[in-house]
Amino acid sequence: MFTVINVTGLAVSFMFILLIADMVTRQLSVDSDVPDADRIFIFASNSNALGHYQLGLKFQDRYPEIEDWCAYGGIQELLCRSVGDQEMLMGVSFVKKNYFDFFGHPLLEGRAIDALVSDNNVVLTRSAAYSLFGNEPVMGKNIEISGMSFVVNGVVEDVDNSIFPNVIGIFVPIENIKHFNYSADINDTNMGNAGSAMVFFKYVEGFDPSEKKRDMENYVKEFFWIYQYGNAHGVQMMPMRDFYFSKITAWLGVMQYDFEKVIVFFITGIIILLMAIGNYVSMSVAQTVYRAKEMATRRLLGSSRGSVFWRMIEESLFMTVVAFFIGLLLAKAAEPYAMELLGVRLDILGDFTWITIACWLAFVLLLSFVAGFVPASILSGYNPLDVEKGTFRRKTKMVYLRALNVLQSGLTIALLACSIYLGIQIYSVLNAPLGYNYGNVLVCPTTNIMDNLTTFRSEVKKLPFVRNVSFTQGTPNDGGNNNTTRIQSGDSAVTFSFQTFRADSSFLKIFDIQITEDRRLADSWQSVYISDDAYNDLEKLDANTEKLPLSKYKNIAGRFKDFKIRSILQ
Numbered sequence: 001m002f003t004v005i006n007v008t009g010l011a012v013s014f015m016f017i018l019l020i021a022d023m024v025t026r027q028l029s030v031d032s033d034v035p036d037a038d039r040i041f042i043f044a045s046n047s048n049a050l051g052h053y054q055l056g057l058k059f060q061d062r063y064p065e066i067e068d069w070c071a072y073g074g075i076q077e078l079l080c081r082s083v084g085d086q087e088m089l090m091g092v093s094f095v096k097k098n099y100f101d102f103f104g105h106p107l108l109e110g111r112a113i114d115a116l117v118s119d120n121n122v123v124l125t126r127s128a129a130y131s132l133f134g135n136e137p138v139m140g141k142n143i144e145i146s147g148m149s150f151v152v153n154g155v156v157e158d159v160d161n162s163i164f165p166n167v168i169g170i171f172v173p174i175e176n177i178k179h180f181n182y183s184a185d186i187n188d189t190n191m192g193n194a195g196s197a198m199v200f201f202k203y204v205e206g207f208d209p210s211e212k213k214r215d216m217e218n219y220v221k222e223f224f225w226i227y228q229y230g231n232a233h234g235v236q237m238m239p240m241r242d243f244y245f246s247k248i249t250a251w252l253g254v255m256q257y258d259f260e261k262v263i264v265f266f267i268t269g270i271i272i273l274l275m276a277i278g279n280y281v282s283m284s285v286a287q288t289v290y291r292a293k294e295m296a297t298r299r300l301l302g303s304s305r306g307s308v309f310w311r312m313i314e315e316s317l318f319m320t321v322v323a324f325f326i327g328l329l330l331a332k333a334a335e336p337y338a339m340e341l342l343g344v345r346l347d348i349l350g351d352f353t354w355i356t357i358a359c360w361l362a363f364v365l366l367l368s369f370v371a372g373f374v375p376a377s378i379l380s381g382y383n384p385l386d387v388e389k390g391t392f393r394r395k396t397k398m399v400y401l402r403a404l405n406v407l408q409s410g411l412t413i414a415l416l417a418c419s420i421y422l423g424i425q426i427y428s429v430l431n432a433p434l435g436y437n438y439g440n441v442l443v444c445p446t447t448n449i450m451d452n453l454t455t456f457r458s459e460v461k462k463l464p465f466v467r468n469v470s471f472t473q474g475t476p477n478d479g480g481n482n483n484t485t486r487i488q489s490g491d492s493a494v495t496f497s498f499q500t501f502r503a504d505s506s507f508l509k510i511f512d513i514q515i516t517e518d519r520r521l522a523d524s525w526q527s528v529y530i531s532d533d534a535y536n537d538l539e540k541l542d543a544n545t546e547k548l549p550l551s552k553y554k555n556i557a558g559r560f561k562d563f564k565i566r567s568i569l570q
Contacts, residue, residue: 006280007323013276014327019338020269022348025356027262030244030255031162035104036202039067041209041237043199045226049238049250050195053096053174053186055224059199062219065207070102071095071197073174073184074252075165077445081144082132089445090128090169092145094177094184100156102202109139110154119175123154128169145170148179163244165253166345194226195482198252201237209237229495231484257344265342275411277371280316282404284375309376316372317365324364435563436476436511443475470506474499479566485549489541498534498550499565514561527557535559 031037043051043059056069073094081087096102100112100123107115108126115123122143129138129152141152150172159166174197178185184196203209209216216235226232238248245259331338331348339346446453457469474480480501486493501507508515521527528548530538535556538545547554 002283003319006283007319007326009279010276010320010323011326011330013272014324015330015334016272017269018327018331018348019334019346020265022346022351023338023342023344024262024266024269026161026346026351027244027257027344029161031240033104034240037240039205040103040200040202040240042240042243043201044236044238044248045232046234046236047232047248048195049198049243049248049254050252051197051199052188052191052194052224053197053199054189054191055197055220056096056199056201058219058223059201059216063212065203065209065212066201067204068098068102068202069096070099070200070202071174071186072099072164072200072252072254073177073197075168076180078146078180080132080170083142086132088131090131091165091167092170092172092180093164093168094172094174094180097173097175099171100154102200105156108155108157112154115154116171116173117153118151119173120150121153121173122150123156123171124152125156125158125169127158129155131169143170145172146180148176160345160347163240163255165255191224194224194231195251198250198254200240213237226484229484229486231495231497271411271415273367275408275415277367278404278408278411280319280371281374282408284312284316284372285404312376313369313372316376317368320364320368320371324360429568432564432568434476434568435561436513438477438511441510468506468510470504470510472501472503472507474501474503476501476511476563476565477567483550487538487541487543487549489543494541496537498530500528508560511563513563515558516561517559519556519558521555521557524555527555529558529560530556531562532559533562 034040042049043055051071053071053073056071060066060069075091075093077089078092079087080090080092095116097116098113099105100107100115104112106112107123110123115121122145124132124138132138132143133141138152138155143150143152156171159168174186177196178187181193181196183193186197201209213235216237220235221227224232236248238246244256245262246256249256328348335346335348453471457471460466460469480499482497483500484495484497487496488494507513515529516532528550530548535545546556548556
């Protein structure tokens with residue numbers, strides 16, 4: 001029973017420690033394989049890292065210190081089809097043609113420098129190539145992406161441990177983004193979609209872009225409307241190595257993480273480790289009173305104090321090694337659940353290198369010695385006469401067990417307090433009022449023509465478990481589309497930012513969005529309903545509450561009750 005409890009406790013602890021250690025090391029080594037990462041900077045305002053393709057062109061013309069630049073246009077889930085009619089939804093990323101050469105990503109097939117030389121070239125990740133073509137050669141093969149034809153001109157390793165999302169399966173030249181999001185057209189010199197791309201600049205060796213900060217801030221005000229309207233403030237070149245943990249946000253699927261969360265999990269791993277060691281030591285100390293006569297007999301038969309000490313260390317090493325391998329199996333089994341919980345990608349076995357194996361070996365040896373030191377010291381340091389008199393049992397219980405009990409109890413209380421606090425926070429998040437219903441709603445992205453969608457809706461409505469079907473551009477969770485305009489208020493104009501949802505009456509029923517005022521206007525694309533909050537803001541500005549100065553929408557047809565836009569965490 002002593003062995004089972006100790007090995008089980010250590011194994012479960014190792015499971016958590018392995019998962020947390022892999023998570024921490026991966027987060028601290030994001031994009032560590034990018035050769036020139038110390039010279040790559042991301043354009044950002046004081047709050048976000050969104051820009052436009054034209055921004056890169058303008059900055060390159062103005063600042064000779066820019067050696068090269070690259071643009072990332074985000075990721076979309078699109079229907080992809082191979083020659084053999086193998087089709088599936090894949091993450092398609094739109095990037096500048098120099099993407100692979102700029103970031104120094106070697107290709108498994110093809111050349112990084114010209115993999116995207118033509119507008120109709122694409123590069124597949126290893127897993128995407130296998131999914132679409134199996135084990136067949138892929139270079140030069142044709143694929144369709146939402147009906148558009150492309151030619152495979154390269155294969156790259158799957159994206160992993162990077163600020164770019166690992167769900168990317170296909171890289172497409174950013175010149176094609178206009179076919180999938182017309183507002184993100186790279187040729188739009190007005191840069192209407194101000195957040196259509198992230199722009200990366202690689203500066204010459206030794207140059208600090210902060211030296212041109214003031215000039216950059218003045219320059220963007222000459223041509224970038226979000227700075228002219230006051231929607232964005234300040235310009236900073238964020239080092240690529242710092243961006244992952246920065247408070248500067250990006251909305252194009254770029255990966256970021258909270259450094260404080262890494263610290264929290266790191267400390268949690270240490271506490272779990274201390275609990276496991278404390279458990280082993282306390283049980284071993286308790287066991288010593290039963291093994292004292294055994295060790296006394298060994299001493300009387302000639303065993304030295306050192307041999308008794310190292311016998312106990314060997315026992316500790318054996319149980320620790322067994323527990324480690326059991327913990328490794330448990331960690332691998334729990335890896336998918338841990339990735340969902342932590343919100344990061346893990347690969348415990350894949351991240352094993354000679355260095356990590358050496359580190360874990362040293363860790364297990366050190367842990368074995370630390371865990372076995374106290375019981376080994378007790379059993380090797382006693383006087384055999386104390387065993388016969390019974391004073392050994394009283395001394396052991398008085399000093400060691402009480403001290404360990406206090407330590408373990410303190411750690412347990414600390415963990416329980418944290419669990420209760422986090423439980424309350426999670427409960428409040430899960431039960432926060434959002435202003436709309438969201439249960440049992442399935443969102444189905446599509447790029448099909450309306451005639452087919454209408455047929456699809458008719459067929460789906462025949463299913464007994466389907467209550468309603470809505471056509472919509474945007475949901476409360478994804479935030480819809482942004483429409484920023486200038487509204488006249490007295491003698492000045494005020495920037496007003498709307499999140500817009502193009503939807504139908506079924507949308508209101510599915511999400512149970514309450515109409516608070518209906519002016520009964522004729523159905524028209526020019527008519528809109530606005531939230532109570534937006535209406536009140538317009539009234540405060542003494543603006544027209546009958547019409548809106550938006551390009552597509554003009555007449556205010558009524559109002560609806562406010563609801564939360566995007567995730568409650570956002």
